[in-house]
Amino acid sequence: MLAFSLAPAAVAQTNSSYDAQFISWPTYNGNDLELSVDNSGTHFRLWSPKAKEARVNLYTDGHTGEAYKILPMTFDAATGTWTVSVPEKLYGQFYTFQINNDGKWLKETPGVWAKAVGVNGDRAAIIDFASTNPAGWATDKGPEVKNFSDVMLYEMHHRDMSMHPSSGIANKGKFLALTETGTTSPEGMKTGIDHLKELGITHVHILPSYDYNSVDEMNLQNNTYNWGYDPLNYNTPEGSYSTNPSDPATRVREMKEMVKALHDAGIGVVMDVVYNHTATNDDSNFELTAPGYYHRHWDDGRYSDASGCGNETASDLQQMRDYIINSVKYWVNEYHIDGFRFDLMAIHDTETMNQVAAELKKINPSVFVYGEGWTAGDSPLQTERRALKENVSKMTDIAVFSDDIRDAVKGHYTNAADRGFATGKPGLEETVKIGIVAATNHPQVNFKKGNNSKFAYADSPEMIVNYVSCHDDLCLTDKLHKSMAGEPEENMLAAAKLAQTIVFTSQGTPFMFAGEEVFRDKQGVHNSYNSPDSINAIDWSNKAKYRDQFEYYKGLTALRKAHPAFRMTSAADIAKNLKFDKIDSAKTPNLISYSLLNNANGDEWNEIKVVFNGASEAQTVNIKKGNWMIVAKDGKISPAGDLGATEGGKMTLAPYSALILARK
Ligand code: CA
Numbered sequence: 136m137l138a139f140s141l142a143p144a145a146v147a148q149t150n151s152s153y154d155a156q157f158i159s160w161p162t163y164n165g166n167d168l169e170l171s172v173d174n175s176g177t178h179f180r181l182w183s184p185k186a187k188e189a190r191v192n193l194y195t196d197g198h199t200g201e202a203y204k205i206l207p208m209t210f211d212a213a214t215g216t217w218t219v220s221v222p223e224k225l226y227g228q229f230y231t232f233q234i235n236n237d238g239k240w241l242k243e244t245p246g247v248w249a250k251a252v253g254v255n256g257d258r259a260a261i262i263d264f265a266s267t268n269p270a271g272w273a274t275d276k277g278p279e280v281k282n283f284s285d286v287m288l289y290e291m292h293h294r295d296m297s298m299h300p301s302s303g304i305a306n307k308g309k310f311l312a313l314t315e316t317g318t319t320s321p322e323g324m325k326t327g328i329d330h331l332k333e334l335g336i337t338h339v340h341i342l343p344s345y346d347y348n349s350v351d352e353m354n355l356q357n358n359t360y361n362w363g364y365d366p367l368n369y370n371t372p373e374g375s376y377s378t379n380p381s382d383p384a385t386r387v388r389e390m391k392e393m394v395k396a397l398h399d400a401g402i403g404v405v406m407d408v409v410y411n412h413t414a415t416n417d418d419s420n421f422e423l424t425a426p427g428y429y430h431r432h433w434d435d436g437r438y439s440d441a442s443g444c445g446n447e448t449a450s451d452l453q454q455m456r457d458y459i460i461n462s463v464k465y466w467v468n469e470y471h472i473d474g475f476r477f478d479l480m481a482i483h484d485t486e487t488m489n490q491v492a493a494e495l496k497k498i499n500p501s502v503f504v505y506g507e508g509w510t511a512g513d514s515p516l517q518t519e520r521r522a523l524k525e526n527v528s529k530m531t532d533i534a535v536f537s538d539d540i541r542d543a544v545k546g547h548y549t550n551a552a553d554r555g556f557a558t559g560k561p562g563l564e565e566t567v568k569i570g571i572v573a574a575t576n577h578p579q580v581n582f583k584k585g586n587n588s589k590f591a592y593a594d595s596p597e598m599i600v601n602y603v604s605c606h607d608d609l610c611l612t613d614k615l616h617k618s619m620a621g622e623p624e625e626n627m628l629a630a631a632k633l634a635q636t637i638v639f640t641s642q643g644t645p646f647m648f649a650g651e652e653v654f655r656d657k658q659g660v661h662n663s664y665n666s667p668d669s670i671n672a673i674d675w676s677n678k679a680k681y682r683d684q685f686e687y688y689k690g691l692t693a694l695r696k697a698h699p700a701f702r703m704t705s706a707a708d709i710a711k712n713l714k715f716d717k718i719d720s721a722k723t724p725n726l727i728s729y730s731l732l733n734n735a736n737g738d739e740w741n742e743i744k745v746v747f748n749g750a751s752e753a754q755t756v757n758i759k760k761g762n763w764m765i766v767a768k769d770g771k772i773s774p775a776g777d778l779g780a781t782e783g784g785k786m787t788l789a790p791y792s793a794l795i796l797a798r799k
Contacts (some may be wrong), residue, residue, distance in 0.1 A: 169248035170201035184215030188235035189296035197253015260383035277473035291649035322679035335692030338403035348414035351382035365414035403473035412442035441510035480506025492532035508535035540570025561724030573643035599643035652688035690772035700738035725749035748788035767795035
């Protein structure tokens with residue numbers, strides 16, 4: 136959440152003097168942490184090196200009743216863990232841990248490794264995971280990804296997609312919503328998973344779907360909405376997205392059914408993960424199991440707060456680093472997740488992120504890892520170690536969001552009225568070009584003139600995710616309404632098409648926010664993290680109303696899928712095959728023209744000409760003579776290039792529009 140880049144500051148130390156005490160703590164990385172069940176019984180192992188005592192409380196219920204048994208645990212100094220076993224398989228039972236910290240028993244906690252929980256995540260549950268697998272799970276696989284630039288991301292919240300009555304979906308706001316086929320809007324347009332297939336994206340990116348804190352799972356009739364950036368139990372699905380949060384196995388099974396349905400449709404599933412902070416400080420599961428360790432602090436012992444949410448975690452400490460790595464591995468192994476979007480990734484260190492990518496690649500080379508290359512406040516972690524956008528070239532197989540293209544195309548996110556390149560503001564051409572070349576070094580791009588970045592920070596286009604909007608800040612439709620106030624809606628629709636054309640034709644990986652293909656809005660609410668469904672839910676009647684918009688987006692995904700020239704995989708290829716036409720931006724602003732040459736990246740088209748006119752007036756360009764197919768012009772697109780032919784010469788682009796031509 137929250138999007139601003141922090142200017143690199145000279146911070147001398149790796150971590151605070153307070154946190155130095157934790158470096159010497161013994162760590163434990165076994166896969167039997169907290170709970171394991173085998174033929175010899177049920178085994179508990181809690182990592183808590185400085186606890187004076189530790190115990191397990193056993194319950195028959197996930198929420199009510201007293202513990203029916205309390206099991207004292209035994210300490211092993213070498214691993215810093217406390218253990219106890221019972222000879223029975225305790226399937227169907229619940230447990231909490233409790234530690235004595237300096238003579239005081241802390242509150243009960245389900246621990247940090249609960250893989251199933253009771254309602255609201257207060258008690259961990261013991262379930263047989265084999266019983267949660269849907270039919271065909273053993274052979275279930277996500278789409279194979281050869282290059283990350285082949286991925287097209289669709290960021291969605293479960294409630295946004297299905298809560299509106301017009302979705303025609305029965306399991307509204309649930310994981311199961313995306314398992315329903317044949318659903319339609321009142322006008323007969325496809326919704327849900329059929330809509331995603333029709334649109335042509337390759338991966339959904341689901342907003343936080345681990346168990347989070349803010350929605351009361353015992354009162355789902357209140358229809359409380361939250362984005363979910365307040366993590367509680369990182370290794371179990373959120374209960375409110377299941378049909379029965381009180382039954383621990385239901386949320387597990389239903390999330391797997393969602394993944395399976397998407398995989399069967401050829402669509403990958405990326406999870407938004409928020410390991411950078413916890414919902415609460417002293418009462419977080421981290422603090423209740425190993426006080427002090429997992430969070431960072433300033434020298435005086437106060438929680439540091441690079442998340443802007445009250446605390447930040449300490450990925451540079453071994454047990455926390457291992458935790459993040461093991462947690463994402465668990466989601467890939469148990470839930471077949473295809474990728475991770477790291478919230479405020481720069482709170483983590485580059486070494487942790489490199490290990491995350493390397494470990495995931497061993498399990499499935501198609502797993503895509505990307506994140507926000509910024510923090511939301513200062514951190515004790517030194518700048519050069521942060522997984523910042525500016526440090527992305529120190530990482531391998533990790534991508535970052537390009538705020539360069541985002542702010543330059545549609546206008547800056549901090550000022551609703553500010554326009555961008557696609558809505559007539561001059562002077563942003565060079566920053567848009569930085570986006571087009573995926574922030575890689577290019578002889579015709581002057582990074583000194585960039586608004587957000589001053590150097591070619593990406594070594595490869597596979598390090599960049601391009602977008603103009605996401606759940607944060609004004610969505611594209613609202614941004615256009617605010618910045619183009621007074622203009623007719625047709626201009627806003629044209630500008631939306633142009634903005635997304637820039638994203639989907641640029642080098643790197645394109646990303647879009649759910650519903651923008653049907654011109655969804657959020658009634659001007661930029662931070663809608665807890666706004667009601669009436670603000671956040673997508674009205675699917677828009678799909679008939681803005682049919683032309685949807686068809687255009689569909690054309691963009693199809694064009695990108697059919698033409699590898701838009702998906703080059705190296706900076707050298709881009710420098711060689713992408714040539715900008717000389718345009719004096721001082722004389723003719725809001726005009727960018729370039730060619731993709733040499734059958735780039737094995738494309739069947741020898742040359743693709745891409746021209747963007749972001750001005751409120753028509754602009755004319757001179758196209759080299761040749762036998763050109765018209766692929767896109769004046770708000771129409773045809774991936775097959777059958778909008779007609781031209782021999783080049785003078786061609787006029789409508790206001791706020793893209794022209795794409797191709798020749799063999
Ligand atoms: Ca929850």
